[in-house]
Amino acid sequence: MKKLLSVSIAALAFAAVADPVAYSPITVGVTEIATTTTQKNYIIPVPYQTIGSTAPVSVHDLVKAANLPDGTKLYHYNGASYQVWEVSGGTWAAPDVAATEKIAGTSVSAGSTEVTIAVGSALWVVFGSNPAASQKIYVYGSPVATKTTTISETGKTYLLSNPTDTAISDLAGKLSTIVAKGDKILPIGDSFAGYYTYNGTAWKKVAGTTITTENPPALGAYAGFWYVKKAAGTGTTITW
Numbered sequence: 001m002k003k004l005l006s007v008s009i010a011a012l013a014f015a016a017v018a019d020p021v022a023y024s025p026i027t028v029g030v031t032e033i034a035t036t037t038t039q040k041n042y043i044i045p046v047p048y049q050t051i052g053s054t055a056p057v058s059v060h061d062l063v064k065a066a067n068l069p070d071g072t073k074l075y076h077y078n079g080a081s082y083q084v085w086e087v088s089g090g091t092w093a094a095p096d097v098a099a100t101e102k103i104a105g106t107s108v109s110a111g112s113t114e115v116t117i118a119v120g121s122a123l124w125v126v127f128g129s130n131p132a133a134s135q136k137i138y139v140y141g142s143p144v145a146t147k148t149t150t151i152s153e154t155g156k157t158y159l160l161s162n163p164t165d166t167a168i169s170d171l172a173g174k175l176s177t178i179v180a181k182g183d184k185i186l187p188i189g190d191s192f193a194g195y196y197t198y199n200g201t202a203w204k205k206v207a208g209t210t211i212t213t214e215n216p217p218a219l220g221a222y223a224g225f226w227y228v229k230k231a232a233g234t235g236t237t238i239t240w
Contacts, residue, residue, distance in 0.1 A: 043224035048141025071128035120149030122161035182230030
């Protein structure tokens with residue numbers, strides 16, 4: 001699923017009387033996401049930072065566009081609305097926003113290279129039709145030794161992901177430093193249409209009119225979920 005590539009960056013031209021320019025190796029992480037012919041929408045994890053830097057990676061640079069079919073769209077949710085890119089000739093380009101389908105009535109604007117996204121967040125890739133069985137999605141960037149996500153704003157909805165290649169069995173434990181009364185979790189990718197909410201003491205599963213005391217389910221490797229932040233918790237950082 002995941003492969004690390006060691007890339008040595010060096011100067012190839014040398015001045016006649018100068019010493020060779022020093023170089024340092026850069027490690028590039030690559031994650032392959034397999035698709036099936038039954039899905040048009042895919043949650044995309046953010047396990048990387050900018051190559052050669054500790055800065056958040058550009059949305060435009062995280063997901064490889066060259067192998068994706070024209071018309072494939074990439075959505076980023078900024079907490080209030082979506083920004084979108086579209087594959088055209090093997091690169092991400094600004095789409096015709098007026099012709100872009102709205103998501104749950106939320107406004108959509110064209111994305112740019114300046115839009116960045118932090119580790120532990122998530123994106124959507126949407127194909128124009130069911131992809132071929134051989135279709136792959138790749139994300140790449142600078143690997144992060146300790147993956148953390150900062151949740152600092154209340155009254156905001158976050159699209160988050162597990163940025164590791166290992167399933168998280170105790171999601172409630174991972175969120176214990178940020179959770180506060182009224183916070184909600186909406187799982188993505190299963191048949192459960194309800195949500196989990198924290199009442200200040202315990203997590204509750206809300207399925208229609210049925211409410212039970214139950215922690216959120218395990219979160220698979222690179223899987224995503226919506227997190228609705230109602231109030232401030234004891235901290236602001238999730239350590240994955």
